[in-house]
Amino acid sequence: MSRKHFSKYFQKYYLFFSSAITILFLYACSTTKKVPDGEFLLTKNNFKYEDGKIHEDEVESHVSQKPNKKQLFILPFGLWMYNATNPKYDSIIAEYMTYPNEMRNQKLRDSLFIKFKHPEYVGKRLFTERFFQNIGQPPVILNQGKTDQSATSIRKFLVYKGYWDTDVKYTQDLDSAAKKAQVNYLITHKDPTYISDYYYNIPDPAIKNVYEQHLAKSLVRGKKVLDQAVLEKEVKRINDLMKDYGYYKFNNSNEEIYFTADTLQSRKNVPLTMDIRKDSVDSRYKVTTIGKVKVHLLEKLSDSVDTVKDSLLRINFYKLDDQYKTLSLWRPIILRPGEVYDQRKLDLTKRNIAGMNNFSIIKYDETLRKSNDSILDVSYFLAPLPKYDLKVATDLNYSQILNFGVSPSVDLTSRNIFGGAENLTTSLSGIFGSVVGSQNTNKRSLAYEISAQAALNFPRLLLPFQTWKIIPKRYSPTSSISAGTSIQNNIGLGRIGFNAGLNYYANANDIVSHRLTVFNSQLSLTRNKDRYYDFFPQDAEVRDQMFAIYSPALYQDFLAGSITSDALSTMIVDDKGFQTSLTGDNLSALNNFLQSLVNKDRQTQDILISSMIYNFIYNEIGKKDRPNPFYFNGKIETAGNVFSLFNSRRKEDGIVSGPSRTIFNIPYSQFVKFDFDVRKYFTFNNEKQTLALRQFIGIGIPYGNSSTMPFVRSYFNGGSNDIRAWRVFGGLGPADSQIDERVRSYVMDNVKLTTNIEYRMPFTDMFEGAAFVDAGNIWSLKDSGFGDQFKFNKFISQMGVGTGLGLRINVAYITLRLDAAYKVYDPNQPNGDRWVISKWQPLKPVLNFAFGYPF
Numbered sequence: 001m002s003r004k005h006f007s008k009y010f011q012k013y014y015l016f017f018s019s020a021i022t023i024l025f026l027y028a029c030s031t032t033k034k035v036p037d038g039e040f041l042l043t044k045n046n047f048k049y050e051d052g053k054i055h056e057d058e059v060e061s062h063v064s065q066k067p068n069k070k071q072l073f074i075l076p077f078g079l080w081m082y083n084a085t086n087p088k089y090d091s092i093i094a095e096y097m098t099y100p101n102e103m104r105n106q107k108l109r110d111s112l113f114i115k116f117k118h119p120e121y122v123g124k125r126l127f128t129e130r131f132f133q134n135i136g137q138p139p140v141i142l143n144q145g146k147t148d149q150s151a152t153s154i155r156k157f158l159v160y161k162g163y164w165d166t167d168v169k170y171t172q173d174l175d176s177a178a179k180k181a182q183v184n185y186l187i188t189h190k191d192p193t194y195i196s197d198y199y200y201n202i203p204d205p206a207i208k209n210v211y212e213q214h215l216a217k218s219l220v221r222g223k224k225v226l227d228q229a230v231l232e233k234e235v236k237r238i239n240d241l242m243k244d245y246g247y248y249k250f251n252n253s254n255e256e257i258y259f260t261a262d263t264l265q266s267r268k269n270v271p272l273t274m275d276i277r278k279d280s281v282d283s284r285y286k287v288t289t290i291g292k293v294k295v296h297l298l299e300k301l302s303d304s305v306d307t308v309k310d311s312l313l314r315i316n317f318y319k320l321d322d323q324y325k326t327l328s329l330w331r332p333i334i335l336r337p338g339e340v341y342d343q344r345k346l347d348l349t350k351r352n353i354a355g356m357n358n359f360s361i362i363k364y365d366e367t368l369r370k371s372n373d374s375i376l377d378v379s380y381f382l383a384p385l386p387k388y389d390l391k392v393a394t395d396l397n398y399s400q401i402l403n404f405g406v407s408p409s410v411d412l413t414s415r416n417i418f419g420g421a422e423n424l425t426t427s428l429s430g431i432f433g434s435v436v437g438s439q440n441t442n443k444r445s446l447a448y449e450i451s452a453q454a455a456l457n458f459p460r461l462l463l464p465f466q467t468w469k470i471i472p473k474r475y476s477p478t479s480s481i482s483a484g485t486s487i488q489n490n491i492g493l494g495r496i497g498f499n500a501g502l503n504y505y506a507n508a509n510d511i512v513s514h515r516l517t518v519f520n521s522q523l524s525l526t527r528n529k530d531r532y533y534d535f536f537p538q539d540a541e542v543r544d545q546m547f548a549i550y551s552p553a554l555y556q557d558f559l560a561g562s563i564t565s566d567a568l569s570t571m572i573v574d575d576k577g578f579q580t581s582l583t584g585d586n587l588s589a590l591n592n593f594l595q596s597l598v599n600k601d602r603q604t605q606d607i608l609i610s611s612m613i614y615n616f617i618y619n620e621i622g623k624k625d626r627p628n629p630f631y632f633n634g635k636i637e638t639a640g641n642v643f644s645l646f647n648s649r650r651k652e653d654g655i656v657s658g659p660s661r662t663i664f665n666i667p668y669s670q671f672v673k674f675d676f677d678v679r680k681y682f683t684f685n686n687e688k689q690t691l692a693l694r695q696f697i698g699i700g701i702p703y704g705n706s707s708t709m710p711f712v713r714s715y716f717n718g719g720s721n722d723i724r725a726w727r728v729f730g731g732l733g734p735a736d737s738q739i740d741e742r743v744r745s746y747v748m749d750n751v752k753l754t755t756n757i758e759y760r761m762p763f764t765d766m767f768e769g770a771a772f773v774d775a776g777n778i779w780s781l782k783d784s785g786f787g788d789q790f791k792f793n794k795f796i797s798q799m800g801v802g803t804g805l806g807l808r809i810n811v812a813y814i815t816l817r818l819d820a821a822y823k824v825y826d827p828n829q830p831n832g833d834r835w836v837i838s839k840w841q842p843l844k845p846v847l848n849f850a851f852g853y854p855f
Helices: 003-012 014-028 056-062 077-083 087-096 106-115 127-135 144-160 205-213 228-244 301-306 326-330 343-355 529-535 537-550 552-560 565-574 576-580 584-604 641-646
Strands: 041-049 167-175 180-188 194-201 257-261 269-276 289-297 308-312 315-319 359-368 375-384 388-399 403-415 423-436 444-458 478-489 495-507 512-526 607-619 630-639 650-652 659-663 671-684 689-702 751-762 767-779 800-811 814-825 846-851
Touching (some): 041 056, 056 144, 087 127, 144 180, 228 257, 228 343, 308 326, 315 326, 343 359, 343 375, 529 537, 537 584, 552 565, 607 641, 767 814
Parallel strands (some): 194 269, 289 375
Antiparallel strands (some): 167 180, 257 269, 308 315, 388 403, 444 478, 478 495, 495 512, 512 607, 607 630, 630 671, 671 689, 689 751, 751 767, 767 800, 800 814
16 A cells, blocks of 8 residues: 555544544553552452342342443443542542532632642642543442342342342452452342232222222232232222222321231242221221312412402412403313312312413412311412513524524513413524535535414413313313414525414323314415526436437527427427337436426425314323333324315416416415324333334325325435435435436325334443334325336335434433434335345445434
């Protein structure tokens, strides 16, 4: 290799070399640098199971002394950082860090220098030492007492799980020369203790009746291991069950439910009895009912003496003034005096109050009456939030089209507009970034979108009748009227948009929610239409090739300006005889040309959409009682039916689109669209690892006034949340069509299937890895002339497949994600060349940087 080529090679891979040198340098730093003589650095805990592995995922958590953490399983960066400083400062800095932050200053450091008899250090800031020790981790020194304590803790845990005869021993491997040690825990769990028979003793007939109604859901079963954790879960289940039936005081002492195991005959098969009783068998539980419900609206608790009482439907309100109508305070209250106590209604009422974004709950009381301990009085003390709330923010975002961008925003919330807790939120926001130039891909140009939005939110359904008689208040129904405008400029074809809608929301519970949008209107106007081919030069190349094939003479007239591009394109589209005469490469050129015209019509169309949207969401994600959550989001949208009743005027709307009926001289769209997003998550290894599955199905059906789906409702492939081996508009699809990639990159269609499988595994609290497979494509419901129609007997072989690895970094409340993806199967390659994994280039992945999980 010549010196010239070696220099270029080194420059190309300098990041790799510099990283490797850094790692070697750090590794050269001894991990035992600060281990005192005669002590040992704990490097590993080993667990050996003499008679089979039991609860191995949980055993390690009961060890009190663990080795220094290793990032990515191999590198103890924290220990290296700690060892990077001079040992002579360790004891001084260790004591310095015990003081509160406000006391840590130079005066304190100087006093510690004197205390530790090092006056020569006075005046030193020790910034580097403090920084490295603060972010580093001191060496974990082997402690005999903690090892013994850990063995005892492991044994107690396994006894707790039903293995009463567990024995845990340990040995220590000490390397005096290296000053390192490993601990070996030898675990013999022996046979567990089983429940031979399960009995229950419940003297209270009402409690017994409720329990027996739900006996099939009991977690305790005969012939199962006598696991204390299961018994505790059963107690919680019974507590929740009884409270659902109105027993407010049930098991308040946490001593009214207890289990007794009879070990007289055997320690391995024992009968188990559950007792539910109070101090006296004759003292029966009472069903609690709701008594008085009071709502206090005041600035501070001491204002309660100055409030005026008002009542509405048996609920008492105490207000300082009339800035809020009593009805607006009544709506979030789910409770009714006289009804049976239900803890869920109390929790839902508090959630409704918080959801109104008008009040803070400064105090909340639940009090059983002294005269009758089966009646519960409830009081809410509310303070109004400030009339105005101004928020200014700037976000950083990333997309594969926009790259990194900045998103400034200003939001102003005005509360209680009409006295009924209505909120008006106005916002001005923008996204500014850069996109690759269409004419020169080596340069990036400014791209932006600026929008102004307003939303008037009502804590009720905005309908001309009493909606709570139809939709109960427990559904927390709300409404909003929204309107806005935006201006966008990306690759030159800028758009101006207007939107408005009336939205209704309802939550059936904390898992199921509904949203209905009526009069959902969107107007999109495209600017610079006549410069389309300036901004899409690859489409211009396809067009010029077709012009030359059709008529060299007319092509010269076009170049001379005697005939327009649209006029000549229309001639070719209308000339069916010419089209049927083409074969081979010329036929492929025609298909490319026709698709480019479809792209042009989509990209430059002005469109008016007026639709109705229904959205159903079932979401178990984040629920502690759902370890393997399920998620479903279904959306149905239908558009244009109202306009079609009142208009018959037609206007030419593109070269291939044909004439369309218009409103205010703007074509309106007619379609019905179905989107289904289904996800399932399976957790493993004590919920530390997750297998996430996702299936997306989208179908758009244009009809009536529309021959294709509008641009803003069409489907495309690729991107960080889709099929990650292809970039957005990266040339995947439609179907297995063989049209030129220059045209195919911007194709959108009206059928989409995407399947994602991702396995997530944590390395540390901060770092998480993932392995994934993505598959999918887009299709048309009808053949566009180049084989893009969806067919059940072909669609699987037409799906693009990609795979890869990912890294997630959790910083505060933000998850940064980097995915490296590779194409495995590309259906748009010629037959025989579609398994592109055979041309795998490991150093050239498709990189996806994003915030948050992909699904």
